[in-house]
Amino acid sequence: EKQFSSFNFEAANKERFLKWFEMYEGEAFDLLEKNLVLPAYDFTLKCSHAFNQLDARGAISVTERTGYIGRVRKLARLCAQEYVCQRKGMDYPLLKKSPA
Numbered sequence: 001e002k003q004f005s006s007f008n009f010e011a012a013n014k015e016r017f018l019k020w021f022e023m024y025e026g027e028a029f030d031l032l033e034k035n036l037v038l039p040a041y042d043f044t045l046k047c048s049h050a051f052n053q054l055d056a057r058g059a060i061s062v063t064e065r066t067g068y069i070g071r072v073r074k075l076a077r078l079c080a081q082e083y084v085c086q087r088k089g090m091d092y093p094l095l096k097k098s099p100a
Helices: 002-011 015-035 037-057 062-089
Strands: none
Touching: 002 037, 015 037, 015 062, 037 062
16 A cells, blocks of 8 residues: 555656556547447546546646546546447347346
């Protein structure tokens, strides 16, 4: 715990996490365009983690913070919408059908 706290609040490279956030966000959008929703969601989680690191380090201002949260939320919403569309297209497999 002490080592991770030291990393999170002292050693984490702000510039690198800013770059990673941009890269992860771009990758998530690219994957969504290819209808690869689960890998896109994985990169959305990576975006969220990069944001949390930046926030913990104080690398972003209060106004920037709102923007970053909105960007992660947008990705998560797009992933969820595409996931529902894919499940609907498969007639919701694994969903218990009520007896007719």
